[in-house]
Amino acid sequence: MDEQERVARFVAENDMECPPAYRLLDLAAEVGELAADANDATGYGADPDAFDVKRDELGDALFALLALCDDLGVDAGAALDESLAKYGDRVAETGDAGS
Numbered sequence: 001m002d003e004q005e006r007v008a009r010f011v012a013e014n015d016m017e018c019p020p021a022y023r024l025l026d027l028a029a030e031v032g033e034l035a036a037d038a039n040d041a042t043g044y045g046a047d048p049d050a051f052d053v054k055r056d057e058l059g060d061a062l063f064a065l066l067a068l069c070d071d072l073g074v075d076a077g078a079a080l081d082e083s084l085a086k087y088g089d090r091v092a093e094t095g096d097a098g099s
Contacts, residue, residue, distance in 0.1 A: 004076045007066040020071040027064035033057055 001009075011017060034057050039045070041052045069076040087097045 002077065003062075004066045004070055007063055008070040011067055011070070016067075018071075020068060023064060023068040023071050027061065027068055030057070030061040030064045034061060 034053060037054065037057060038051055042048055042050050066076055069079065090099070091097050
């Protein structure tokens with residue numbers, strides 16, 4: 001069982017189903033928490049070496065993303081493969097992965 005299936009099972013077993021729009025809002029909130037923690041830890045960028053991210057907060061964001069993928073019927077692994085190929089092509093063409 002992969003991570004997306006584990007999340008889907010947990011959601012089903014714990015009656016946590018909700019519309020995809022709510023999942024997206026949850027994902028945005030979790031990523032926002034990561035950004036807020038980073039801002040606090042670094043003094044809003046004044047001390048980038050103080051950057052710290054809590055693993056459980058990353059897990060919360062990952063949970064929200066995998067749950068969203070499942071709700072939308074998107075295979076997270078396949079979506080990641082597509083992104084890696086896109087970035088690989090971009091690096092090969094321009095020397096930079098940025099869009």
